Every structure is written in structure tokens, then in C-alpha cells.
Amino acid sequence: MTQKTTRIGLIGYGQIGAVVHQMIEADPHSGMEVVFIHDTLPARLDSLPQHLALRDLGDFASRKPDLVVEMAHPDVTRQWGAAILEQTNYMFISVTALADQGMEEKLLEITHRCGTRVYIPHGGVVGMDALRENREVWEEVHVVMKKNPKNVDCARAGVDPDSITKETVLYDGPTRGICPIFPRNVNTHASIAYAGIGFDRTHSIMIVNPAWDQATVSIHAKGPGVDLRVERVESITGVTGASTPASIFNSVQMIGSTGPGIHLR
Template sequence: MHGIHSDPRGGEGCGGEDDSRERGETMNKEKKKRIGLIGFGQIGASLNEMLSAQPELNIELAFVHETNPERAAQIPDGRRLESMERFFLHKPDLIVEAAHPEAVRRYGALVLKECDFMVLSVSALADAALENSIRSVCHEKGTRLFIPHGAVLGLDGIKDGLSIWEHVTITMRKNPRNLNFDAAPHVRGEGITKETVLYDGPTRGILPLFPKNVNSHATLALASLGLDRTRSILVADPKLEESVIVIDASGGGNSIHIERRNPIKGVTGKLTILSVLESLKNIFGSREVIVTC
């Protein structure tokens, strides 16, 4: 169902200094890729800063669509797009959603009728009807939906063993102040005073409850056993000062255990933002309809 577009950069000894210089000159002459951003929060603004600081990537900002007035005021001059209805006039090669699952629901089909779409709010695909609609548009128009690996390290290893895995589990541990409880009214973050398991069950069930926190769960599930067979565990621990993600996969006598720890700001870690940039650099070239990268 997914394909991971591997980094096209090869190892050393692929032609020497002259060839490297020639490849660099060729890249600089290539037409710049144009991306549109939906959302200018922490990820969108950081991505814009990183792209501006690395002109050698040949990726430029076509426009930004942001509905929050305060955030919209920070958009670079001439780049603000009030309505998505005529976004195609800006001739983007790719639209990057960095807003909210509602943006995927609202704009997914609209965007994919014109160009490729990269979504960070992967939790929106818990809606099977939306996923099917997106697949249909992709096949009809020849466009692609990209899912960056984000917080999921080792996704290539998970995919490599797809035929043997019997169990895949992702466990996320965070301080409750770094979790968004807006869609989970049955629990209040300020009431958590000790380590508390907030959810333990199929991945599809957690996505509507913590849509801003568990996109990594959705990415792993879509790339492995699916939303109904992958197990998700979310733990709130007020003693934690970092985000902890553990992935376990087992089957056929084989197993994988991956643990990642990183400091976080708000609900998004810096490593997640950096991984989005890396995915952007490697995104072109794959021919699958829905692509983890």
C-alpha cells in the first residue's frame, strides 16, 4: 500500500570531483520546485525558514494558506493565499499540509486533482471513506499523496518485514502538557498526576481522540498491518521532559525494537520538523499513489 522513496544519493566513488561538480551545476540550472503550505504554525514556519536558508535545494515557497490571523500576519510578503479555491494559479508542484486533519478532509481531493499532496495530519486517514476518495482521485488524475516518515524511525525495516510481522505496536510517552486533549473530553490533562495509560488498542481508535499527537501512529499503521491490526499505546507521564516513542514488531521468530527520545516544544518535536525537510528533498521520483517517505 505504501512505498518508501529511498534517498537517491549514492555512496562515495561515483564519478569523482569533476562529476560531482557537474551534477551540482546541473542541479542549479534545474527549474525550482514550488511548494504551497497549508498551515503556518510551528512546522510550517520552521519549514519556510529552513528552505529560505538553503537555496541550493531549489525549492521555493509558492504560497501559504493560513486561517489564523495571528499566524497569517507572519507569512512572508506576497505569499499569503486567502482561499484555496484557485491555488493552482500559483503553479505549485506539491502542496504540504501542516495544519489539522480537517484541512486534509477539506482540501485533499481539491489539491490532488491538480498536483501532489503531502500530509502531516495523517490521522485524518482514519476515515476510511476519505482514504478511498483520495485513492480514487489519485488514480484518476495521476497524482500522489505523500506521507512523510515524521517521528517514525526505522520505517524501512518495518516495510521490509511486512510479510512476516504478526504484531506491530507503537507506544508513545509524553508529559500531559505536551498532549492536546481537545478531542478527548473524557480526560483532562491537568488532572494527571502520575503515569497514566490514556489509550491501549487498535490504532484507528486513537486517531480521533488525539489527532494532533498521534500522526506517527497512523503512519506506522498505514505502512504495516493497517489501522485495525496495529496496536497503539499512549501514556501520559508528568515526570517526562521529553517525548519517547517505542516501536515493536514481531513475527516468524523475528523482531524489531526501536526507541526514540527527543525534546519537544508544544506537541511537535524538532526531529519531526527536520524529517519533513528530508522527505521534501527525496519526495520526487516515486510512482506509488500513497507514499511514505
């Protein structure tokens, strides 16, 4: 039985993008083919086979991708999300872009008009399936993130991470509000909000402490007769937890793989 190969374009070749690329290439029977890689840092593209390097993202459609995967920054969705969705399917992992309601509505409208799809991977969220499947049930959803301040991009918050010397609450409020302040750090909050009860009803807390060397994400969802608690503690490099690159690859292959084998869903 011959299956169509899924042509995949990658945007962002940092920690996550490079691992996802390697994992796709590692299995020649996956039914997936990387057809371009784009990054704004020319040095990242110089290290690649040149037929894959796409220096001008405006040329993405010439590679005829079936799926474009953003692993760079929420600005990519703001700048390119509409153009990509007019042509093909789009997965974005910088989910904080969705906290902008106008953006969410615009992307939805294009998918309906053009027959394309947006995919949001579970990424750093353990239990996104349970949150989504019971979204009508939850009365409250709380997310608590704990990190070392050096693993938080505080540029938009106007906070100097080096000035924080003790445990400090950087944010306590609705998820809608934390996303524009820490756009590179709270994708898990955004995914939890979108899967569950929305950006305005989900409650986000961000706490930093220079004594912590691991990142913790705790999720607590409550509804009548059900209480869901998930907590993961893991090492972190830059803004990305250790488990995220493999998680993103898993979501890419759940969508794109057409190869043989036993597939978990």
C-alpha cells in the same frame, strides 16, 4: 544541465511549517521554490512577504504548485485533500486523517483518476522504511507513546490534562481507534500503521505522566525470525517532538529538490 524548479505550497505556519519554510529558503540551489503559504491565523500570514501569503486556500491552484504540503491539522485533508489532488501532488503530515477508511479510499481514487500522488513522510517515525519493506512479514506491531499530559491535546478525549496527577493509560487498543480521539498527537501511530500491518492490526498505547518532561515513542514489530525494536526519547514542544521539523523538511526535499549535490535516499 537545467532542472525544473519544484513549486511548493505550504499549509500551516506553526512550529513545523515555519522551520520547513526557512530550510527551503536557506538553499537557493535546492531547485525548490515556495509559491504560497496558507494559515487560518491571519497573524501568521501578516509576518510573511505578502506575495507568499495565500489567505483563501480556495485560490491555491492559481499559484500552480507542483506539491502542496499540509503542516496544520488533519481537518485540512478532510476539507481540501480531494480538491488539491485533483490538481497536483499532496503531502500531509497530519497522518491521523488516514485512519478514516473512506478518506483513504477517496484520496486513492482521485490519484488514479488524476495521475497525482499522495506522500506520507516518515515524520516522527524512526524506521518507517524497515516497517514498510517487511510489511508482509510482521505478525504484530506495537506502538507505545509516553508523554506529559500537557503535551497531549485531550480536547476530543474529554479529559482535562491538569486533572492527571499520576501515570495514566489514556488508550490501549487498535490504532484505528486512537486517531480520532487524539488527532493531533498520534501521527506517528498512524504512519506506523499505514507503513506496516494497517490501522486495525497495529496495537497502540498512550501513557501520560506529569512527571515526564520528554516524549518517548517505542516501536516493536515481530515476525518469524525477525524482531525490530526502536525507541526514541526526545524533548517536545506543544504536540511536536524536537526532531520532527527537520524530518519533514528532509521528506519535502527528497520529493522536491532538483538541485545538484549528493542525495541520500
